[in-house]
Amino acid sequence: MTCSTSAAARREGSMIRHRSRLWRFLSRFARHRVAVVSLVILLAIMMAALNAGGISPYNYDSMNLPAANLGPTMEGRHYFGTDKLGRDYFTRVFYGTRTTIFVAMTVALLSTLIGTIVGAAAGYFGGRIDNLLMRLTDLVIILPGLALLMILTTFLGEGTPMQVAILLSSLLWTLVARIVRAQFLSLRRREFVEAAILAGASPWRVIWRHILPNTLGPIIVNATLTISTAILIESALSFIGFGVKPPTPALGQLISQGRGSMQTQWWLVTFPGLMIVTICLTINFIGDGLRDALDARHARRS
Amino acid sequence: MPRLIANRMFFSLFVLLAATLVIFFGISSISDPLGELRSEPNISPESLQRLIDRKHLEEPLVVQYGYWVKDMVTAQFGNDLKFDRPIWPELSRALVNTVQLVIFAELFAIVLAVIIGVMAGRFQYSVFDYGTTILSFIGYSIPIFWFALILQILAVNFYQTTGVRAVYISGLSSVDAPTGLMFYVDRIQHLILPILALSVTSIAAYSRYLRASMIEVINADYVRTARAKGLSEPKVVLRHALRNAAVPLATVVGVNLGTVFSGTIIIETIFSMPGMGLFFFNALSTRDVYSIMAWLMVTASLTMLFNLVTDIVYGLLDPRTRT
């Protein structure tokens, strides 16, 4: 009885603490003007990409041979021109953005999840488990990721965006794991954690209620930056022909298909390239803003 | 400390052993070394049988693994399957070329990053600081293959408008490579664009890192003391601030080297440079399984070595991180 009331009260208290912490965080983030502007731009791009069919009168895969190879023009609303089959390139770039962002977001979520679990387990339990998990991390780190992905697609064929995302996640979790482990190692010895353990809380509960909330900052910052890393790796893979299976457009793949035509159809390479730069730039600025706001000094960049 | 190093080395060997298992059984489970040859109507069954016998492909996988490890240890990876050529001479030549490229690229990145980082840190919130900050963010965000393509176009446009061939866009040397001193000039002309493309991310990362540590160090007591002692400003910055700010950079460089090596796959393909990256790309396109595995082992060992050195250096500098 008393126990439950005190638990409820504690929960309420922690919620208030969280709310005020959130408020402090938001106001701090808002002070980072570049990050705010970046966030607005990124959201706009994402909205446009999600609604790619709505913002353009064209379909990403409808051919129109007489209108092939048009440069960017307001006429006919081909803002980014057309490709060799007369498909509207504006539509294709935004559909490509959608694929690329989907892959990158999935990678950020999945790799953070894996990395957090591995890092938390290693850091909390320590000893043999830590040693084993860290050697596993070492193994993944020393295997060249880009090359492994190329090998997999060579022998197994190109994948759907989801498959590519899973493959990338299985290689990109190591940094999060190391960050989380380091945090856990230092937090594990702090009084409030030791108090919780002495009070008989289960390991899961200690991890979930006491340590993890205090490591969220670096995890979030790193997850944000992983989006940018994933976009760059995914586009590099697509560029050398080992990424998302066509005809689903992805940004790197669009550059790859257009790269032989840079002299004649510059727009085929320029627009998807600029899109990648814009997205990654905004994400990096947002990550910077988050870091400042969370004061997560320990988060290292990859 | 020596015990720590010995410990780390022991575990590194253990991880490398795990890597041989992952590489061999991973590759074997997804590929048929003879896949491409089997589908070639011009290759007779006897030819195939010869290749099968040579690599013991009819034995169980575990036995094949044994042969592979034996070849790796005693015969420097042995011969490849299709060409029946020793793998190592090719691979080592490629390795030398890539190491040359990576060293130049990293040296370039470090020198530039130190200049940018020190200036930006010393003159925080100046125009230079803001400018380089924005540039470094762009450096993080630019796909290097896209940047490489742009560099090539710019170089050719420059040649066509001025008639001066400042740089070359492919290969390691000219068709008629000059000798003596001019050989090195020619080599540099070929390396400039790949170096630029490869170092752009490193420059961004290192300069941001240095800027941050410069800001931290410059307000530290010992730097203030140095200033108070009346040392000239350049001396303060170089001798005291930079020295302390630069030490952690060594570890960042070590960690980053793996990424740079990955980047060579793309950069060397674009610039037709006969290095590790192009070796891998070619091995993959001819599905030369044994060369692919050899490449993976060499790359994994190198990365392992970087990490080991980085860890040891870090351990020497900062005893707290001993685990």
Added chain:
Amino acid sequence: MILSGLATRPWRTIVAGVILAGLFAVVPTVAEEKLQGGTLVFAHEQEPGTFNLFHPSGQSGAVAAASGLMQVGTYRFPPDGVPVPFIIEKEAEVTDNPFTVTYTIRKDAKFNDGHPITAEDYAFTYETIVNPKWTIANRKPYDLITGYEIIDERTIKFSFSAAVPTYRQLFHIVLPKHDLEGKNWDTAWQDRVPVSNGPFKMESWQRGQQITFVRNEHFFGGGPHLDRIVMRFVPETNTLLELLRSGEIDASDPQPQPEIISTAANLDGIRIDAKTGLLNEYIRFNFKTPGLDKKYVRRAIMMGIDRQAIVDQLMKPVDPNAAPPQSWVFAPSNPHFQPKFESLGYNPEGAVTLLEDNGCRRGADQIFVCDGAKLDFGFVTTAGSERRELTFEIVQAYLQAIGISVRADFSEAAAQFGTRGPQGQYDLFVQGGLFDDPISLMPYMGCEGKINASGYCNPELDAVMNEITVAAEPDKRAELLNKMDSILADDLPFFPVFGLSRMVVYNANRVGGFNVSPFTDGVVSTGGWYWNWNAQDFYRVQ
């Protein structure tokens, strides 16, 4: 006086005009200044791994690109399609029952060390190919040779156990006995070719960078004009185009990709020499896929695709004479040519009628369902090949219009040709191929074909193919080939979509003399040396 004279005698004016026109026609080539000597820098996408053309690893375009400069064969195969005796002084003499071929080597034929090419060298070449000690990719059809007789130093007669109608493609290289005897053939030509007989000889190979070929002073076929050809390796298409633009390379033999064609057309001085032969891009059906086992569905698919539009879009810019191929076995210029595939020309209404007449009904999504099988197929093609991806998109659009849907099932080249094709993991499959001979067709379409996993089998076709392999008499053979073609057009296990041009792209401000030949020159080297068969004629300008 002269004027009136010209006016009164119009025929003279015409003659004078023709002569003048002839002079003018000659003038530009003279002004081009064909230089003697100089270097040509040539780029190929890959580095050869060996120069041993008979080894399994020697079956690549890179090996053919390098070897064609160093080697000449018994015959050569110019673009007009008429084989010309080259090492031999006259057509080989052929007899039936038993089938024999007699070569008479020309008197001036020499290797690059001045050693004459003799009957001994032919015998040695044969012995090497059939020697079980060596790794030879394929001994066909040399394994049919039962013996040889050296009649004199320059004459040799080979006897065969069966007729080999393609005998002109035999001995497309001749090995120098005086240099190779007693050496390990498997490794002798792995790194260099000391003695060869072509217009150029190998000077050096800086691995990873370039191979240098220099003029063969002893070459007996005229020329060569150039002092040197340097071969470099450029895997990236865009880099290749930039290299051409910057003049770092003079010529290259890329795949006929539309991007190269459109870019080259816009670059100053860059020309493309392309010829289309019997090498076709084709679509192959899997008979194990429900729906595709029905002949009328396959016919409807072919009738629903406007092959002319694809040719116009993809190949016209390279080869203005490109047209949809109507025969697998003969080019339109050949007197034996019969357009077997013409009856299945573009006819979308006809295709729809054909499907409806056979009881197919459109589903809610307008896609036909025939006999319970929905006409919805996976289309396997090469990812990263612009030409193939564009082909897919065009085919998809055309078939959509007649109620057949195709889905992209793109695959990396190695996976496509290494596993998916040979194992039959496809519905529709796009590939390039040359099937003017049963030797090349059998593995794909024969009932026992080594890489036939499509479920197609027609004993009648097998019988005809077997008949052709032993039919040496030209008219008889042509008749049988056409019969084979009509079976293929009727069963429709596959159909040609467009001819694949073979091309060389070069900088006309710097080099010239290219005359691409679409014909193959050797049974062993399928890649052929189509661009370098006349390397002695290449020259530098300026």
